[in-house]
Amino acid sequence: MNNKEIRAAISNAKLKYWQVAEALSMxxxxxxRKLRKEFSPEEKKTVLQVIHKLAKEAV
Incomplete structure (x- = not known):
């Protein structure tokens, strides 16, 4: 499966995919659809930063 790290981060943060998408303005x-293929290193870094930010806000 592609983007295992991103999928795991979303799950561990107890977030929904739509929340991450909304924060990324998509x-x-x-x-x-983007999760079906591997993100570039830059995209992955951005997505993981958004996930961590959302997780902190949820606390």
Whole structure:
């Protein structure tokens, strides 16, 4: 499966995919489609930063 690290981070943070998509200013469907293929290192870094930010805000 592609993007295991991102999927695991979302799950561990108890977030929904739509929450991450919204924070990235993209639709849920577009984010899901992007998850099918490996993100570039820059994209992955950005997505992980957003996930960590959302997780901190949820506390």
């Amino acid at each position: 639709s849920d469907g577009a984010f899901s």
